[in-house]
Every structure is written in structure tokens, then in C-alpha cells.
Amino acid sequence: MPSKAQLLWMYEAMEKARYYEDTMATVYMEGKQPKFDIGAGTVPGEMHLAAGQEPCAAGVCVHLRPEDTVTAPHRPHHVAIAKGVDLNRMTAEIFGKKSGLSGGRGGHMHLFDPAVNFACSGIIAEGTGPAVGAALAAKLKGSDAISVSYIGEGAANQGATHEALNLAGLWKLPVVFVIEDNAWGISVPKSKATAIADTSQRAAGYGMPGHHVADNDTLALFEVAGEAVARARRGEGPSLIEVETYRYYGHFQGDPELYRPKGEVEALKAKDPIERLRKAMLEGGEITAEEADAARDRARQEVDEAYAFARAADYPAPEEALTHVFA
Amino acid sequence: MPSKAQLLWMYEAMEKARYYEDTMATVYMEGKQPKFDIGAGTVPGEMHLAAGQEPCAAGVCVHLRPEDTVTAPHRPHHVAIAKGVDLNRMTAEIFGKKSGLSGGRGGHMHLFDPAVNFACSGIIAEGTGPAVGAALAAKLKGSDAISVSYIGEGAANQGATHEALNLAGLWKLPVVFVIEDNAWGISVPKSKATAIADTSQRAAGYGMPGHHVADNDTLALFEVAGEAVARARRGEGPSLIEVETYRYYGHFQGDPELYRPKGEVEALKAKDPIERLRKAMLEGGEITAEEADAARDRARQEVDEAYAFARAADYPAPEEALTHVFA
Amino acid sequence: MSSNRQLTVSRAMAEAIALEMRTDPSVFVMGEDIGTYGGIFGATAGLLDEFGEERVRDTPISETGFIGAGVGAAMAGMRPIVELMFVDFFGVCMDSIYNLAAKNTYFSGGNCKVPMVIMTATGGGYSDAGQHSQTLHATFAHLPGMKVVAPSNAYDAKGLMAAAIRDDSPVVFMFHKGLQGLAWMASPEEAATAVPEEAYTLPFGEARVVRAGKDVTLVTLSMMVHRAMDAARALEKDGIDAEVIDLRSLVPLDRETILQSVAKTGRLVVVDEDYRSYGLTAEVIASVVEKDPGLLKAPPQRLAVPDVPIPYSRPMEQFVLPNAETIAAATRITLGKAG
Amino acid sequence: MSSNRQLTVSRAMAEAIALEMRTDPSVFVMGEDIGTYGGIFGATAGLLDEFGEERVRDTPISETGFIGAGVGAAMAGMRPIVELMFVDFFGVCMDSIYNLAAKNTYFSGGNCKVPMVIMTATGGGYSDAGQHSQTLHATFAHLPGMKVVAPSNAYDAKGLMAAAIRDDSPVVFMFHKGLQGLAWMASPEEAATAVPEEAYTLPFGEARVVRAGKDVTLVTLSMMVHRAMDAARALEKDGIDAEVIDLRSLVPLDRETILQSVAKTGRLVVVDEDYRSYGLTAEVIASVVEKDPGLLKAPPQRLAVPDVPIPYSRPMEQFVLPNAETIAAATRITLGKAG
Numbered sequence A, B: 001m002p003s004k005a006q007l008l009w010m011y012e013a014m015e016k017a018r019y020y021e022d023t024m025a026t027v028y029m030e031g032k033q034p035k036f037d038i039g040a041g042t043v044p045g046e047m048h049l050a051a052g053q054e055p056c057a058a059g060v061c062v063h064l065r066p067e068d069t070v071t072a073p074h075r076p077h078h079v080a081i082a083k084g085v086d087l088n089r090m091t092a093e094i095f096g097k098k099s100g101l102s103g104g105r106g107g108h109m110h111l112f113d114p115a116v117n118f119a120c121s122g123i124i125a126e127g128t129g130p131a132v133g134a135a136l137a138a139k140l141k142g143s144d145a146i147s148v149s150y151i152g153e154g155a156a157n158q159g160a161t162h163e164a165l166n167l168a169g170l171w172k173l174p175v176v177f178v179i180e181d182n183a184w185g186i187s188v189p190k191s192k193a194t195a196i197a198d199t200s201q202r203a204a205g206y207g208m209p210g211h212h213v214a215d216n217d218t219l220a221l222f223e224v225a226g227e228a229v230a231r232a233r234r235g236e237g238p239s240l241i242e243v244e245t246y247r248y249y250g251h252f253q254g255d256p257e258l259y260r261p262k263g264e265v266e267a268l269k270a271k272d273p274i275e276r277l278r279k280a281m282l283e284g285g286e287i288t289a290e291e292a293d294a295a296r297d298r299a300r301q302e303v304d305e306a307y308a309f310a311r312a313a314d315y316p317a318p319e320e321a322l323t324h325v326f327a
Numbered sequence C, D: 001m002s003s004n005r006q007l008t009v010s011r012a013m014a015e016a017i018a019l020e021m022r023t024d025p026s027v028f029v030m031g032e033d034i035g036t037y038g039g040i041f042g043a044t045a046g047l048l049d050e051f052g053e054e055r056v057r058d059t060p061i062s063e064t065g066f067i068g069a070g071v072g073a074a075m076a077g078m079r080p081i082v083e084l085m086f087v088d089f090f091g092v093c094m095d096s097i098y099n100l101a102a103k104n105t106y107f108s109g110g111n112c113k114v115p116m117v118i119m120t121a122t123g124g125g126y127s128d129a130g131q132h133s134q135t136l137h138a139t140f141a142h143l144p145g146m147k148v149v150a151p152s153n154a155y156d157a158k159g160l161m162a163a164a165i166r167d168d169s170p171v172v173f174m175f176h177k178g179l180q181g182l183a184w185m186a187s188p189e190e191a192a193t194a195v196p197e198e199a200y201t202l203p204f205g206e207a208r209v210v211r212a213g214k215d216v217t218l219v220t221l222s223m224m225v226h227r228a229m230d231a232a233r234a235l236e237k238d239g240i241d242a243e244v245i246d247l248r249s250l251v252p253l254d255r256e257t258i259l260q261s262v263a264k265t266g267r268l269v270v271v272d273e274d275y276r277s278y279g280l281t282a283e284v285i286a287s288v289v290e291k292d293p294g295l296l297k298a299p300p301q302r303l304a305v306p307d308v309p310i311p312y313s314r315p316m317e318q319f320v321l322p323n324a325e326t327i328a329a330a331t332r333i334t335l336g337k338a339g
């Protein structure tokens, strides 16, 4: 069971991520109306939002330390937020500004914050190998830092995932693999992508424990992830967790979602995980509505400030494009 | 239980493959003495021999038809022989001759015989996808042809293998995956490459049955493969079989094998699978020693003729190198 | 519909595929989101409805697997069209492309064929950053055994796609996202063209002189044809008469047309959206001077991405991509009219 | 041992690695068969005994996984050296190399470093066929973010390897199998050289004039340096004085040295064991003429594999690889002395 502090931390991280994404959904449309042009506006390019997937981020990252490495995929904001990435500079990066994490070179799919050992990437399952490597580095250095590798359920069928799972299992490395099963890989449902229903069953093929978390349950994930993180920290090896989660938005903003059954999102929203966590927290009796509200308000204010920071920031000079190709 | 004809067929195929490899081991050294130079001699380049692995070839291919597709890896001779590849032209190819299967363009790792739908390749696990594709083609055409994809136990950890297994399981395609576990991937033992001991356990992760055949047992494999092939032929989907087998020679000819425990090969040879099959056949009572000897002699004669054919054949003209890049 | 009907490139591609699928049952399509979604860049829109799930087959995110499967299916008598969603993803599956699809014909001494189309989206300019904006023309064209095409407009796209499907060798069909005529991405007007309704093919290796001119030769392909034409129109105002050549394919490369043009103009500018070094710009220049360095009256100019990953932020991205202004400026330099 | 001791390239590489491992605990080696076996081409021979299994780590056949792991380890403060056994295998793992190792520095705006060496064996000539004989120089050099070196001898190999390990950017170290000095593969005598015992580095991007000459410039690298030198010696007998340049690295490319030489000789022959089109030969030629086409008094010559997969059979393979005779013949052509 999470402590009061852990509960509040998760709740705040989830509210922050949700508000971040909802704000982004609005900001993203600035300059894209009346005609939607993906390259136009305040925030151009592809935009993958994770509203609904907050439990995956908060329920795992609550167990982590800054020195632990997290690799996330193309849908990274909720995880970055839970890992403690600098929100101002992250937002400035997404706005393509000079004060962004990477001075605007990376953008929304390439957020790097070495202060908290966070990275993400745009190629499916590309972060799995680096997570294994960071864990190997920890082992070689005798540190008890661990790695968490996030992928989507669609990414589970990419060769890179298999190789990383086997390496981690073989070398008993401190890695926790988290599969965010939001039921879709763009327009392809899991049933048309994965030969089995529960991907965590593949864990046995790599000599590691597999865990399945049903229905986006933050508290269930908290327990399972706590176990997996502790196991890794003790040097006993990796784990694989699959979490059934919800994707509220389209695959990317602008996705017509013609493939999606009518009413699916509404049904998911009816059991929103943030609401559920809040309810459980308050019912637990230790946390008051005022405390929860304060956490939520803090979260929103931080997000508002980040957007303001990004908006006010300058664009890089064009020639800056030529720098930092090499170290 | 195999019929008399099946037993004799397997025995002959295994004797043929063994004699082929032992002959190759000798021929390969022609022109490489006193100083070994991999590029010199009658047969230059890398040479991967499969003596000891004959059960994997014969025990599966006995169930196949010419229209079934087989993809083999870099150690392909035993499988090619069991699949019925033209032995003269295969040997001429390995000699680099004009009358070789591919006019000398491919060599020992690139044997293609479309008459029996056999292909092999030099990149680990590269044949897995094509086997899936041939099975898909059969399905789309409404044929009951199947595919067999051979890989080594080391190749089981390559991403391509994972993707092909998932595709076959997902689309319920008629593929039989055969892992030849000869305990080594060059110098790396299975225990240092694969996180679990029995790779066939991964089958569950792809929604297909997995079978493990212990100790290079031709008859046990015959049963299991018969089941897998029949299942595929009936349109019920793929299977994965791992066979514990023996590698008598080094990874390639010239391998100093410094990594290999002393006495390992001798211990394996003491339970030679061809001897064991012959013994079982004769004990079964249906087959006489004369019949077995005749099969063996036929096999050897065919091999001798193939080497004679290859030796007598002409080299291609150098400029032939420029042809057949495109169809 | 009249035969003057205009099609976008994406519709032209889908139409070419549909026409072949109607007449040849061995043609089928595989890839991520090519079914219900119709392809992220619209190249397969409408096909699922007409041909069903067996022949218009969504795949898992397993590019090595399904491109390898395409090779196996092609060798077994089918004519698969597989989509690699973005060319940037080649790194996860290049073995299936360059070592398998491209080499099996040769390895088999011509006894096996691999009649397969690998279609893939290229190009940037819309802030999709360094793993979703590359062009990578030379990455494919450098390696033997595959034909490589990159059309600039709908008419060419339809004809080249039909030719690719009917070809008995693997063809890499590189289409530029910004030419597709998608509702959600800007596209030059000239990319959409009149397209005949019936099936037709265009030969590979025949460049098109998009604009005849006598002063300087601009050699390019794909999106950059439109940028070069914009440059040519601007240069015209200054009395500079540029010839613009659309290569249409990288393999085979129509060196003859380039040579004829340079023999006439004596000045060469090569424009490519791919990286600069070890790329198309060098190949075109080398192809000219290995014939005769005297053909060039002035140093040739190369415009391409200056060997940096494509940056995300708009000002930086626009800076690294060639455009009408930079092309015109480079042209003026080679004409000695800079300043 | 005297400081004149001769080392093979493979021993020079292993020695460079050992020296760095002794002084820097963050250096470690990973790859297939690099432990007990010592590397199929000997580049890690002896390291396991000295440094143990943790730092000299055999891997499964999972190139995407362990190269990706190398990137993660490098970003976490280590200096991994990973071996890709044959460069031909890049197709199964190029994403980890070109999209991850090569771009993370840029994507992070320089806030993350990827100090990593990817060493890989190139080259043919011993009948290992089309998936084990390629050179693929341009495949790597075309893509931004990685330095690419390809030494021709032991002295350079040791210095460039040390520099690669100490570099804070990813370096692709392409060593030619036929230069390694292995007991089982022929190697030119000059590849083994005197090598100092202590550690030293060589800078990237500094070509070496292997032979000064005034009549013609032969630009090449790796194995082909030895073939070009053989050609130069043969040409000398005919009174032709060839300058031979060993580029040593493709990225950075020492265009200055090439230009200086061509400014002197006015004649250029470029020799590469990689495929011909869209490769090194074109880049070198374009680099010269984009400076000034007038530098070339005659058409430059390119020698490279003629855009076919490397065939297995000896006569065909030898035909597609440049050699001393074909280099000498091409040189005579550019000098107008053919026939």
C-alpha cells in the first residue's frame, strides 16, 4: 500500500500529466485553423498525447530515483513528467525554442534530461536497448541504479524488444520493462498485432517474472511495480509488466480515428483512472479533499507556468542547426 | 511410428548428409596446405558443416513435399539434401562452378533450388520472414503447402525470429519453426546467449505449441515434426520445435575450437544419431542390414558422383559477375 | 470523369495499386495501418473496402518480419507491395531489404525472382524531427539489386507505381510526404496533375526535362523539383534561363539526359533533400566529369542537407532544407552572378 | 621488445584497447565471440584473460540489442566498444547505429554524449560471398553523427583506435579482414608495421600521402591503399609517378589534402572496395570539381565494385574487386597512355 506521501505524489503527477496533455491539445491547434496543417502553428509536427495513460507513468516512477534511467517512446509526456523532467525546458523544447531541453533540435519525440536520466525516441522499441545498457553500466559501476523501459503494446512485436528482454534476462540486469497496453498501435488493434492476449506471458521466455495489471489500475500497478523495482534494485534481475491502459486522444493529433469503435473513449472516460485514484485516496481517509485539491492546483499551476515559459522563449537562430552534431 | 519406407528414407538422407560433410571436410583442405588460407583451394570461403545434425534435417523433411518451402541458415547442407536439392548442382555451386545452382554467384551459404523450394542465407535468422511469406502465399493461393524455417539456437535471440514467430502465430500460418540446438553459437554456449534453457518454451508467447526433442533423437523428432507438419497442413497454424543436436566439426572449418571442452565431441560421437537410427531400424525387424547397407551405399555413391560432377565442371567467365543482378 | 481529372499523388498511387490488383490476383498489400487507415500518407486509401483484409493486410510493427515475408511471398509467386511507413525506419529492417529482397535474384543466379514493391515515405519540412523527416535516397541507391524511384507528381507516381508492381525485380518506391496532397499537410499545387483513368506504366531511368533552358542545368527529383521550378521562375525574372531535370529514378540513373543538358548549358546545380556527403549530388557531378570535366564552365553547386540530423524547430529545419531562394542563389553563383 | 617491433593490424587494435582499458575503467568491450574466441578477426585477442568476463563480454546474436545497450551504457558514463562482426550485418541493427548512437548527441542539444566505438570487419577477396564481403563505407559515411575511420595498417589502426575510444562521439571503426594479419587469411606485408608500445592517438580527418608523386593522384583507403601502391610501383616502371593518398577516415574527410594533390597532378583516380554508385568515388570527385573543375586535366577514373552483389566464385569475385592491374590501367587512361 502506498504511503500518504506516495498517494499524493502519484495523484499530483497524474493531474499534472493530464492537464499538460489537455493544454497541449489546445495549444497544438493554434495556427492550424481553419485549415489543419501539421507543419503550421505554435507547436508543429506530430503530437502524441497520453491522456488516460497516467497510471503507467505515476505508478512506476513513484518508486524511482533521479539516478535511475527511464526510456520512453514517442508518447512520452506523462512519463517525463513523472520522472521529474524540467517542465519549463521540456515545454520550450516542444515549442521549438532555444531554451528547450535540446535547444529545439529534438522536439516532442526527443526529450533528453540528463539531470533525471530521462530520454525518449521516435522509433518503436528503440529505447529498450539503451535501458538495458544503462542497467549494465550501473552493474559495472557497482551502483544500485535501475532502468525502466516503456513501450506500447504494439512495440512488443518489434525485434528490438525481444533482444533487450533476452539480454536483460540473461545478464540479470536491473531493468523493469513496462508495456503500456492502450489497445491500439495507431489504427491496429492489439488482436491484429499480437498473437496472444496478454503480452506479459512472454516474460517466461526470458526467465523473468511477468505481471499483468488490469484496467488501468494505479494502485495495482503501484504494488507490482514496487515489487519489480525492488527486485531490480536488489540485483535479482528484470521484470516485465503489462498495464491495460486508455488512450483518450487519437494516435496523434489530427488522427481522424475512423478505425475506432464509437463510444469507446466515452466508456473509458467513465472509469477515468485519476478520478478513481482520487476517490480511493479520499475513501482511505488519510487524505482530505483539500489536500488533493491543493496538489491538483499546484500541478496545474506548474503546467501553466511551463507553457508561459515556452511561449515567451526565443526561437533559435537558424544556423544553430549546424551545432552539436558531434560532442 | 515411421513406415519402413520412411525409416529407410531418413536413414539414407542422414548417411548422405554425413558422407557429404565428411567429404567436404577433406575437399575443403585441398589447396589449403601446408598453410591454411581461407580464400585458397578447391572450395574457398567459410565452410559450416553439419555432421551430427542430420536428425534435424531428415526427421522433419521426411514429412515434406517438393512444393513445401524450406529456409535454412548458414549451415545448410544436411537440410538441402533432405529437401531434395539437386546434389550435383549444389556441389558445383559450392565449388564456384558455372553449372552450380546459381552459376557460382551464391556459394555454400546461398543455395537456391526453386524446383524443391529450398533457400538458405548467411544472415542469422534471415530465413524466418521468408518462410512466413511463403506460408502466407500458400494461404492466399489456397494451397496446402507449408513452410519450414530452420534456425540455430543462437539465432533464437535475433529480433527477426521474434517477429516471424509472432506473425505466424497471429495469422495462423502453416509454418514449422525448427531450432537446431547444437549448444553453440560459434564460441558462445547457449547458457551465455539465451536466458532460458529450453527455447521451445517461447512458443507459448506466440500462441503456438512448442516441442522439445532431447538428445538428437531422430524418431522422437519424426513424431513431433509429423504432428507439426500435419497441423500446419490442416490450416491450424504454426509450431515451434527445438531439437538438441550435435555439432561434430568446428563452427567453420579452420575454427581452432579453443572454447570447446575437451572430450565433448567424442562423447557426442559415442551416441551418434545415425548409428542409433540404424540400430533401431534393424532391431525393429522390418529392415535388414543388407537393405540399410544398400541405402547407405546409394547415398555415398550419389555424393561421390556430385563431387565428381563439381570437380569436372568449368568456372564461370569473370564477366558473368555482372549478370542476374536484376530479374 | 474526364481524362483531365486531377489527382493527388496519394490517390494516383492508390489507383495504380487498385488497377493492378483488379487484373492480377497475385498482387497484395501489407504494412502498418494500410487497411482501415488507408496508409498514414494515403497511398492505400480505399483498397481495403474493395479487396478485403486478406489482400490488404495490416501488420504488427514488425518491419523485418513482414518485409522478409514479402520476399518469401514474392519468391512463391506473389507480387507483394509492402509499406515501410517512414523511410527513417529502414534501420530496423534493412537486412530484409538490401540483403534479402535485393540480393536473392543474384544469389540464385536468376533462378528466383523477387517481384516486390517497397513503398516508403520520405521528406521533411513540417517539424517531424530527425527520425521522421529524412529522405535517404542514397542509402538505398548505393546498394545493388533494387531499383529506386522517387516521383515528383501524380502522373509519374501512377505510371511508376504500375511499372514497379509489374517489374520482376524489387523496386523501392520513395514518395515524399509533402507531395501526397493530404488534407493535413501542405503540398505544392503542381504535384497534383491530370492523370488518365486507365493503367499505364512509365519506364525507370528516364529523366524528364521539366523546363528546358540554356543557361544552367538544375538536376533534382521528388519534392525538390518543385523548389527548383520555383527557383527557375525567379531566375527567369533576372533573365536566367534554367533547365530543370526531374530524375524520377535514382536506380537506374539517367546519366545521358544529364550529360546532354550540361553539354548545352555548361553549368550544373544538383539539388537533393537527402544528406549532402556521399549522396546524389556527388553522384550526379561525378557522372558528368568522369565523362569530361571540360563540360563544366564553372564549379558545380550542391544543395542538400548539410550533414546534420534534421532539426525539429522550424527556423533550424527550414535552414537545412534547400529551398527556392537557396537554389536560386547557388545558381547565380555557378553563373558568376552572385551578390 | 624494441620500439621497432612489428605488429599486425589485429594485434595493434587489441593493444590499443588494452591500453585504454588499463587506464580507464569505463572502457569495456561487447560483441559476439569477442571473449574466449578473441574476436573472429582477432581484434580482442587476449583481452578476456586480462580483464575478465564483465568487461570483455560475449553477447547473444542480438546486434540491435547490444548496440542499443552500448548507447545506453555510453550515455550512463561508460565507454563501450562494440563489435559488429561483419559490416554486412548492419541491416539487422542500423537503427541502433544511425538513429540512436549517431543522433542522440544532436537530439539532446549536446547535453548527452555517446562515447562509443563500433568496430566492424569489412572487405572481400576470399570467396565469402555477398553477405560477408562488403565494405559499405558510404553506407555509414552518408549518415550524419558518426565519425568513420578505415585504416590501412597497424600503426594507423592503433592510433585511430585509441582516438576513437577517447572521442566523445560515436566512431565507426571499419577494419578490413584482409589487413588483419590473421594466420588463416592472406594479408599484404605492408599492413603489419612497426608500432610503438605506448599509447598514442592519430587525429581523424588527416589523410596520409603514402607515396608522393607528380603525375597523377590515387585517392583511396583501407585495403585498396596496398593495391594502389602495387599499381604505383608498376606504373613507376613506365615512368609514371603516382601520388597515393590514404584517406584514413571518411568522416571527417580530408578534402584539403586531395585538393592539394590534384592541384599538383591534375589527374585523379579514386579507388574504393565499396559499391561504385553513390559512394566514396563520387564524393571525392565532386569535392574536387566543386572547388574548381579546371583542376582536372582529364576525366577522373573511378574503380569500385560495379554495382553488383559480391559474387562467391573466385573468378567472378576477383573480377569485381579493384586490383593493381585495373588501377594501373585506369591510371594510364586518365594520363592518356592507355593501350
Ligand SMILES: Cc1ncc(C[n+]2csc(CCOP(=O)(O)OP(=O)(O)O)c2C)c(N)n1
Pocket: A074, A075, A122, A123, A124, A151, A152, A153, A154, A155, A156, A182, A184, A185, A186, A251, C032, C061, C063, C085, C089, C092
Ligand atoms: C520501427 C517503427 N515502426 C513504425 C513506427 C510508426 N509508429 C509510430 S507510433 C506507432 C504505433 C505504436 O503503437 P504502440 O507501441 O502500441 O504505442 P502507442 O502509440 O499506442 O502509445 C507506429 C506504428 C515507428 N515510429 N517506428
Ligand SMILES: Cc1ncc(C[n+]2csc(CCOP(=O)(O)OP(=O)(O)O)c2C)c(N)n1
Pocket: B074, B075, B122, B123, B124, B151, B152, B153, B154, B155, B156, B182, B184, B185, B186, B251, D032, D061, D063, D085, D089, D092
Ligand atoms: C545477424 C548476424 N549476426 C552474426 C552472424 C555471424 N554468425 C554466423 S553463424 C553464427 C552463430 C550461429 O549460431 P546458431 O544460430 O546456434 O547456429 P549454428 O552455427 O550453431 O548452426 C554467427 C554469430 C551472422 N551471420 N548474422
Ligand SMILES: [Mg+2]
Pocket: A152, A153, A154, A180, A181, A182, A183, A184, A185, A186
Ligand atoms: Mg498502443
Ligand SMILES: [Mg+2]
Pocket: B152, B153, B154, B180, B181, B182, B183, B184, B185, B186
Ligand atoms: Mg548453434
